[in-house]
Amino acid sequence: MAELNYLQVDGKQLALDKHGYLSDLQLWDQQVALAFAARENIELSEAHWEVVHFVRQFYLEFNTSPAIRVLVKAMAQQLGADKGNSKYLFLLFPQGPAKQATRIAGLPKPAKCL
Amino acid sequence: MTTFALLLTSAGFASQGPGSALQFARAVLQLGHSIDHIFLYQDAVLLASNQIDLPADEPDISAELAEFCQRQQIPLLFCVTAAEKRGLMSETVPARNGYIGAGLAEFALRQSNVDKLVQF
Amino acid sequence: MQNILLIQRHAPFNSSHGREALDLLLAMAAVEHQVSVLFSADAVYQLLPTQEQAAFRLKAYPRSFKLFALYDIDQVYVCQASLLQRNIQPSQLSINAQLVDAAQIQQLISQQHQVICS
Numbered sequence: 001m002a003e004l005n006y007l008q009v010d011g012k013q014l015a016l017d018k019h020g021y022l023s024d025l026q027l028w029d030q031q032v033a034l035a036f037a038a039r040e041n042i043e044l045s046e047a048h049w050e051v052v053h054f055v056r057q058f059y060l061e062f063n064t065s066p067a068i069r070v071l072v073k074a075m076a077q078q079l080g081a082d083k084g085n086s087k088y089l090f091l092l093f094p095q096g097p098a099k100q101a102t103r104i105a106g107l108p109k110p111a112k113c114l
Numbered sequence: 115m116t117t118f119a120l121l122l123t124s125a126g127f128a129s130q131g132p133g134s135a136l137q138f139a140r141a142v143l144q145l146g147h148s149i150d151h152i153f154l155y156q157d158a159v160l161l162a163s164n165q166i167d168l169p170a171d172e173p174d175i176s177a178e179l180a181e182f183c184q185r186q187q188i189p190l191l192f193c194v195t196a197a198e199k200r201g202l203m204s205e206t207v208p209a210r211n212g213y214i215g216a217g218l219a220e221f222a223l224r225q226s227n228v229d230k231l232v233q234f
Numbered sequence: 235m236q237n238i239l240l241i242q243r244h245a246p247f248n249s250s251h252g253r254e255a256l257d258l259l260l261a262m263a264a265v266e267h268q269v270s271v272l273f274s275a276d277a278v279y280q281l282l283p284t285q286e287q288a289a290f291r292l293k294a295y296p297r298s299f300k301l302f303a304l305y306d307i308d309q310v311y312v313c314q315a316s317l318l319q320r321n322i323q324p325s326q327l328s329i330n331a332q333l334v335d336a337a338q339i340q341q342l343i344s345q346q347h348q349v350i351c352s
Binding site for chain 1: 264
């Protein structure tokens with residue numbers, strides 16, 4: 001996992017935690033998101049960005065990264081049922097929306113069973 | 115007959131909780147009731163450490179609990195997240211023999227099969 | 235599905251009790267149990283607004299109480315006597331919670347299948 005300890009962005013090295021999430025969420029910006037996404041083999045479309053900004057906003061409001069269940073529900077409430085469902089989110093983030101979207105958004109790993 | 119579950123939240127060595135839980139569990143079975151599972155959360159996850167080292171004249175509640183549950187075939191579960199946060203185990207450091215890693219979700223789901231939950 | 239009451243009893247930032255109890259509550263709600271939560275004794279301090287308190291070196295989990303609505307947790311109670319003893323006005327609380335007296339707490343507990351204390 002040694003190669004996962006840093007993320008290269010614009011010649012800078014950003015520290016990651018041992019699960020590959022950004023250590024300091026203040027250091028996040030769009031370039032960081034693009035670098036994470038490239039490593040996850042995801043090309044960020046407008047739909048991806050919407051989710052990434054949504055989970056970041058979620059974190060700022062609730063001080064916790066959303067697990068998938070609550071992410072689906074919160075998105076359904078704010079963006080409508082066509083976006084607030086797990087199929088839509090898994091199409092965008094095939095390795096797991098809560099995991100991938102929070103990583104790309106520079107947030108800590110979401111809790112497993114909440 | 116009543117189906118019990120036990121929730122342990124107090125630390126092993128540092129409190130009486132787990133010892134009382136073990137005595138209670140034995141009494142439950144003696145009286146013909148059953149125990150669906152025992153779940154360790156908060157400081158009780160310290161019981162699941164495989165690094166516990168006690169002199170021979172001090173009771174090892176962690177070992178007694180594991181042995182009791184194995185003999186009675188009672189799932190002895192601990193919250194993996196709470197254990198990891200306390201540095202008890204990792205991918206390379208396993209839990210003590212007899213202790214099974216689980217999540218809060220499993221504990222929550224199991225409550226549907228339980229008549230009474232008793233906390234120590 | 236069980237009726238499960240969580241009783242929070244600990245002050246917010248001198249131990250992890252409140253935080254881990256919150257995780258447990260959310261896990262219970264996530265699998266569709268009918269959960270309720272009662273803030274009692276020093277746990278009423280968890281309900282005071284605490285936006286930034288980095289000096290405590292414990293996560294500011296009370297901000298996550300706003301998740302209750304998303305988890306369909308609408309039975310949120312606070313012990314009236316505990317507020318009075320600490321001279322806290324209901325208007326100071328950071329979330330909507332129903333004030334309950336001793337008799338109402340007794341009734342609340344009697345409606346549960348299970349009661350868990352933090």
